[in-house]
Amino acid sequence: MSWFSQILENWISSPYLEEYLTSVVHPLWLLKLLILLYSPVIAILLFLWAFSFVLHIYKKMNNQQESDSxxxxxxxxxxxxxxxxxxxxWFGYEVIGMEHIPKGPGVIVYYHAVTAIDYSLLVAKLFKETQRKCYSVIDHAIYQVPGLNIFFDTVGLKDFSKxxxxxxxxxxxxIGISPGGSREANFSNDYSLMWGKRTGFAQIALEAKxxxxxxxxxxxxxxxxxxxxTRLTRWLYEKTRLLYLPIYGPFPVKMRTYIGEPIPYDPNITAAELAEKTKTAMENLRDKYQKRPGNILRALSERFDKHYKAN
Incomplete structure (x- = not known):
């Protein structure tokens, strides 16, 4: 602990902290943070800023100037x-179906819950066990949060173009994509997919084969x-695309990620048909493994359910 305290004291008294904070402190973002104080979003941001600060110090101490993966x-x-x-x-997290992950590239499509915590844990496990990197498409507004660029770039998060x-x-x-995005995160009810007519992810898969x-x-x-x-918040979201509803949690529920069989490249299928095929595959996974309506107490009890453990 004394060693850790000494390191922390050196960091705080170093110019690294001042340099890093200049990229974070911004009046408009401070105002938004005050609005979010009553939700876990602020805790998530603080956690990511802490990661970013450590990465900033790591970069400076190693005199890294150019981008080097x-x-x-x-x-x-x-x-x-x-x-x-x-x-x-915290979640007893498991992944079922890792054998379905192909040896080559692919587009990972996921349902966007209130947070994408499950997808983040899958990406971490994939990298830990196979050393394979998964880039992720995130909302443009999130990528613009000051002070997080070094973290986003390190783990491959960006508002990538097609x-x-x-x-x-x-x-x-x-590459990981959630067709439902923030609309699904905010307003999805009982695990319903809210993709609309989005087919961009399918077009990307077809172009890359x-x-x-x-x-x-x-x-x-x-x-x-x-x-x-509410209708009002939905209207505000559709008009601004910047609304993120207050959240609460995290509850230590049992989480299992199920990887479905890959949908192979087919040159004779359109992007709309491929998107619909993917949606059907996602709904089949949901209907097979998710009890609806969702229930926090039931999800907590599944941490100790012998039937689930046996299966």
Missing amino acids: NFWEKPRKRMALVSDIVGKI AECVEILKNGHF VPIIPMFTQNVREAFRNIGR
Whole structure:
């Protein structure tokens, strides 16, 4: 502890902290943070800022100036290990169907609950066990949060364009996409998919000639819940696309991610047909493994359910 205290004291008295904070402190974002003080969002942001600060120090202490993917391998391994441990302890997190993950590239499509905690844990486990990196498409507004760019870039989170997604896949990597996005996170009721007519993820898979890997996580919507789903908030979201409803949690519910069989590349199928095929595969996983309506107490009890453990 004395060693840790000394290191912390050196960091606080170093110019690194001042340099990092200049990218975080911004009047508009401070105002938004005050609004979010009553929800766990602030805790999540503080956790990510702490990670970003450590990465900033790691970069400065090693005099890293240019972008070098290999330079960040050690921090990625550490973060993947920490995420995997937290997932096991807090959620009893498991992945069923890892054998369905192809050896080559692919598009991982997931249901977006209130938070994408399940997808994050899957990406961490995938990297920890196979050393394979999965890039992830996130909302433009989230990518603009000050002070988190170094964290986002290290783990491969960005508001990638379609052309960038195709390039990532052609380079042999995975890319994760939630067609429902923040609309699904905010307003999905009882695990309903809210994709609308979005087919961009299917078009990307067709252009890159790679399979789509559907995934669904049992009880993910019981880990975090949100409040404020009304006609007014839905209208505000559709007008601004910047509304994120207050959330509460996390509850230590049992979470299992089920990986479905990949939907192979087919040159004779349209993007709309492929999107519909993917949606059907996702709904089949949901209907098979998720009891509806969702229930927090039931999801908590499944941590100790011998029947589930036996299966």
